[in-house]
Amino acid sequence: MAIVKMYKVSIIALEQDKPEILQALMNIGVMDITDMSDKAMSEEWAGILNVENPEDRLSKLEEYIEKTKTALSYLSLYDNSKKTLFETKRKIDENTYREIIENQEKLWAVVEEINRMDEKLKELKSEENRNENLINSLIPWSSAEIPLDLTNTRNTTVMYGVIPASEDINRIISDIERDIQECWINIINSDKEQTYLQIITHNSRLEELNNYLRQNGFNKVNFDLKGTVKENIEKFTDNIKKINEEREKLKDKIIKYLDKKNELEVLYDHLNIQHDKIGMVRRLVKTNKVFMLEGWIPSHSVNAFKDYFSKINAECALEIREPEKDEEYPVLLENNRFVQPFEVVTELYSMPKTSEFDPNPYLAPFFFMFFGLMLGDAGYGIMLSLVTAFIIYKYKPEGTMGKMMRLMFWCGISTTFWGAMFGGWFGDIVDKVTSGRVKINPIWFNPMDDPMKLLVWSFIFGGVHLYTAMGLNAYKLIREGKILDAIYDVGFWYVLLTGLVLLLAGGTAAVVGKYMTIIGAVLLVLTQGRNEKNIIKRLGKGILSLYNATSFVSDVLSYSRLLALGLSTGIIASVINTMGTLFGLSIPGIIVLLIVFVIGHGFNILINILGAFVHSSRLQYVEFFGKFYEGGGKAYKPFKINTKYIDIIDRRKM
DSSP: OEEOOEEEEEEEEEGGGHHHHHHHHHHHOOOEEOOOHHHHHSTTTBTTBBOOOOHHHHHHHHHHHHHHHHHHHHHHHTOOSOOOSSOOOEEEEHHHHHHHHHTHHHHHHHHHHHHHHHHHHHHHHHHHHHHHHHHHHHGGGTTOOSOTTOOBOSSEEEEEEEEETTSOHHHHHHHHHHHOOSEEEEEEEEOSSEEEEEEEEEGGGHHHHHHHHHHTTOEEOOOOOOSOHHHHHHHHHHHHHHHHHHHHHHHHHHHHGGGGHHHHHHHHHHHHHHHHHHHHGGGOEEOSSEEEEEEEEEGGGHHHHHHHHHTSSSOEEEEEEOOOTTOOOOBOEEOOTTTGGGHHHHHHHOBOOTTSOOOHHHHHHHHHHHHHHHHOOHHHHHHHHHHHHHHHHHHOOOHHHHHHHHHHHHHHHHHHHHHHHHTOBTTBHHHHHTTTSSOOOOSSOOTTTOHHHHHHHHHHHHHHHHHHHHHHHHHHHHHTTOHHHHIIIIIHHHHHHHHHHHHHHOHHHHHHHHHHHHHHHHHHHHHTTTTOSSHHHHHHHHHHHTTHHHHHHHHHHGGGHHHHHHHHHHHHHHHHHHHHTTTTTSHHHHHHHHHHHHHHHHHHHHHHHHHHHHHHHHIIIIIIHHHHOOOOBOBOOOOOOOOSSEEEESSOOO
C-alpha cells in the first residue's frame, strides 16, 4: 500500500519510425509521456530541436469525429434496442477491427448520408415552424372572405389592422362612420389584447382615415399572400402534412442504417485513437531525422516493456533509469481491495507528491466509519450495498465510476453496522406498522433517545481522528530526517492535549492530566520558538503557540456533524413513517403507506448519501489532511488506447 515507484524512459528513434513507435506505446498502454515542448524553446536547444505542429491534421480529424458523433446520435434516436443504465464496451478482436477500418470509405458514405439527412430534417423543421407561425398569424383573420392580395381598386383601398383592446372600438367606429361616410369597417375578431379590423374606404378619404386611425393606436397589417385567409390556412396545413410525410421518409432511411451503428461506433473510436496518437506528437521534440520522447512507467512494468520493445521492427535507443533524488514523477497508487475505492476521495482533493506517503490506508477506515455514522440506518445501508453490488456485478464500471461504486458498497456495509447498533431499520417502520407491538431494539443505544451520548462519542471519534493525523505528521517528519521536529511539534502537543483530556475526565485521571498539561505547556514554550535567536522572542513565540490548543478544540467540535447528520436521517425517516401510517392498515392505507415509503425513503436515502459523502470528505480534507498532507502530485495517465464503445481484445498487452 504505497505510491508505486516509477522508472524514467527515454527513447530516441528515426523520424520515419515515429508512427510505429507511438502505436507500440499506445498498445502497451503503460507509459505516461512527458511534455518536452518546453525543451525545444530553451536557449540550449533552440535551433536544434523543434516541435511538430499537427493542427491541420487534428482539425480534420475533429471534423470527422464530430460528423460521426452526429450520425451516431441520430441513429441512437431511432434505436429501439434495450438500453442499460451503464453502457459497457463491446469486445471485438483485432481482425474484426482491422476489417471495419479497411472499409471505412463505405462507412464515410453512410456518415455523410446521415448528416445530409440530418441537415434536411433541420430544414424541414424550420419550414414546419414557418408554416405553423403563418397559420397562427392567420387564424384571427379566418372570417375575412376577401382575397388578401386584393388591396385596392381604382377608387377604393382595402386595409387590415389591429387596435389595442384598451381602446373603445365602438366609439372609434361610430366616430368614423359619422365623419367619414365613404368607409366600411368590419370587426373580424377580438381577444384580450387587440381587435382585428378589415377596412374598405374611398381613396379620397384615405389620408383622413389614416390620420384618425393612428391617433387611436391602429397598426396596419400587411399580408404578402394570395387568396383568402381560409385558402392560405389550408395551403399551409397541407404543407405541414407534406413536411411530415417527407420527414417520415427520411426517418425510414435513417432507420435502415441502424445495422451500421456498430461499425460506426468502431469508426468513431478509431478516429479518437488516431486523434490521441497525432496529438501526442506535440509532446515530442525532433530534429530533421530523429525524434525523442521521455516518460514514466511503473516499476512492475519495466521488464514487460523491454520485452515488448525488443520485438518491434523500428530501431531505437532505449534508456530506462530510476528517478533521481527528489525528482518528481507521476503518481500511481497501489492499495488493497478495501482501501482502493477510497482513493477517489483523495483524488477529488489532490494526489500526493512523490515525496509524500499514500494517505489512503489511514483515511479509509475513518471515512468508512464516519459515513456509516452519518447515514446510520441499517435498511438504507442494505439497500445501498445491494444496489451498488448489482451495478458492480452487472456492468463492471471502470475508472472513477468503478471506484465510486465500490466505495458506496463499503459505505453501505458501514451504514448497516451502525444502523443495527442504533436500531434504525428504515427509521422506526416496524414500530409504526405494528403500533408498538414489535420493536427492533438497538444493539448499543438509540441516538433519538440519547443524543448527548452520540455527541460525546462523536467528539471521541474526532479526537482519535485528529491524534492519528498528528501521528502521521510525526511520521512524515521522521521520514524527512526531522526527528527532533517530530518530538517538538507533535510529541509535546500529544502531552499537552492528552493532559487536557484527562483533566476533563476528572477523578484520578485529572491528577495525572494536570501534571501532563503543565509539562506539555512548558515543553512547548521552550521549543516552539526554537528558530528565533533572541531568547525573549523565542519564549514569546513559545507562549503564543499555546493558543493553538483552541484550534484543536474547534477541530473536535467539527465532529458534531456526525451527530447532526445521524439524527437528521432518523428524524426524517420517522416523519415519513408517520405520514405513511396516517390512514391505518386498511387496503387504501397500505397503498398510501407503500407510496409514501418508496418515495419518502427513496428521497431520504439519496439526499443523506450525498450529505454523508460531502461531510465525511470535509472531515478528511480539513481536519485530517490539514495536519500532515500537502498534495499537489500529478496523477499517472498512461498513453493508451481510450475508447468509448469498443474494447479491442487479443492485442499485445502488458
